[in-house]
Amino acid sequence: KRDRTLWIGGMFPQAGEWAGGEACFPAALKALNEVNRRIDVLPGYYLNLSAYDTRCSPGLGTTILYELLYNKTFGTNNSILMLLGPACSPVSTAVGEAAKMWNLIVLSYGSSSPALSNRVRFATFFRTHPPATLHNPTRIKFFQLFNWKRIAILIQTEEVWQSTAEHLEQLARENNIHVAVRQLFDNDPSHAISNLKKDDIRIIVGLFYEEKARKVFCKAYQQNYFGEGYVWWTIGWYADNWFLKVNDIDCTEEEMAKAVEGHFTTEIQMLTDSTQETISDITPQLFIADLNSTLRELFPYKPVESVGGYVEAPLAYDATWALALALNRSLTRTDLEKWSYDNLQMKNIMMEDMENTQFFGVSGFVKFDKQGNRMSKIVVEQLRNGVYHRIARFDAQTGIIEWLRKEEKDGKRCWNYKNNSSIER
Numbered sequence: 001k002r003d004r005t006l007w008i009g010g011m012f013p014q015a016g017e018w019a020g021g022e023a024c025f026p027a028a029l030k031a032l033n034e035v036n037r038r039i040d041v042l043p044g045y046y047l048n049l050s051a052y053d054t055r056c057s058p059g060l061g062t063t064i065l066y067e068l069l070y071n072k073t074f075g076t077n078n079s080i081l082m083l084l085g086p087a088c089s090p091v092s093t094a095v096g097e098a099a100k101m102w103n104l105i106v107l108s109y110g111s112s113s114p115a116l117s118n119r120v121r122f123a124t125f126f127r128t129h130p131p132a133t134l135h136n137p138t139r140i141k142f143f144q145l146f147n148w149k150r151i152a153i154l155i156q157t158e159e160v161w162q163s164t165a166e167h168l169e170q171l172a173r174e175n176n177i178h179v180a181v182r183q184l185f186d187n188d189p190s191h192a193i194s195n196l197k198k199d200d201i202r203i204i205v206g207l208f209y210e211e212k213a214r215k216v217f218c219k220a221y222q223q224n225y226f227g228e229g230y231v232w233w234t235i236g237w238y239a240d241n242w243f244l245k246v247n248d249i250d251c252t253e254e255e256m257a258k259a260v261e262g263h264f265t266t267e268i269q270m271l272t273d274s275t276q277e278t279i280s281d282i283t284p285q286l287f288i289a290d291l292n293s294t295l296r297e298l299f300p301y302k303p304v305e306s307v308g309g310y311v312e313a314p315l316a317y318d319a320t321w322a323l324a325l326a327l328n329r330s331l332t333r334t335d336l337e338k339w340s341y342d343n344l345q346m347k348n349i350m351m352e353d354m355e356n357t358q359f360f361g362v363s364g365f366v367k368f369d370k371q372g373n374r375m376s377k378i379v380v381e382q383l384r385n386g387v388y389h390r391i392a393r394f395d396a397q398t399g400i401i402e403w404l405r406k407e408e409k410d411g412k413r414c415w416n417y418k419n420n421s422s423i424e425r
């Protein structure tokens, strides 16, 4: 019986730079429904979500935070116990920095900016979406495996990429890998690429968004800086066939296919491969099947994969569960109905309970580190004849690589599929 209500706030972008809320809001609601059906989670209470669309805008997100804090939730005099979201990093940066002033815990499901790991600025911030810096240990692991001591980093001037590059340089130094060249570019990468060529760089880590990736590889093609002997590492979450959308560059599809052939990508694994039942007693596969059918109803004219935030939906589902489980622990230690934004003692209890929350979710094992970050596995893919193949999965916490192409069990051969021994530099 749930005759008492606890309130949480929610921020889900339905438009803007990244409309991740399109799929993440339905996923969060699914988890919330399951939580409210379970008699062992928040017994006696109904967890109510007051959710808003931030349109991925920091300004709008800030006004929504104000609404949630002051205009009470739908006329009740309840304060929200925690905030689920925001998704976009710029919104999390604005809201996350302000929220600590009200002792409000923020649990994002979609923010990748490394800056958000700063525990001084974002004292009450947690996320089930790992920071972009999580790709770096995997890059270093592969450089060590193939004895590459000399690399370059090509960086688009965006905070997320510059802070990722700094972290990568620090890891490289610690593993005596030499970052010979670090090239920044804003819009046109031509000059940066000619510098890489001049320095005879062979291993390049590219940190840029998809639209700039097309420019980079088109310019690389035009400067004949591609093919065997060069190993590019870029980002794995670009749209499929991103390199064939040539209407914003002056290269043909054939030229682009040549330029990008053989490159490697890293991306965070957001849906576990496991088939075991999760905290919500359903398997990850059943979760996805159920989400797909809901999204087909909500977005009948879109393939589910192109619904905003589809890939991150498991992170939103697990964030909702993490929040409910943390509150469930706090309920045994304090009277959450007496929560108010100046209650430091209760905030400390909720912080501790969030820090100690861990469970197996649809995105894999969920546990937060001291910066409020959740760690995940990283998947390495390689583009071969225009098709991405999953090569390996790496867990930075255990240092274990799983080779995913049995015929290349040691992974070594995955380089030599073009016999380009010249890259052993």
Ligand SMILES: CC1(C)CO[C@@H](CC(=O)O)CN1
Binding pocket: 018, 020, 087, 088, 089, 090, 110, 111, 112, 113, 237, 312
């Ligand atoms: C993997 C990606 C696309 C990285 O950006 C995140 C959004 C953000 O950090 O603003 C969402 N997930």
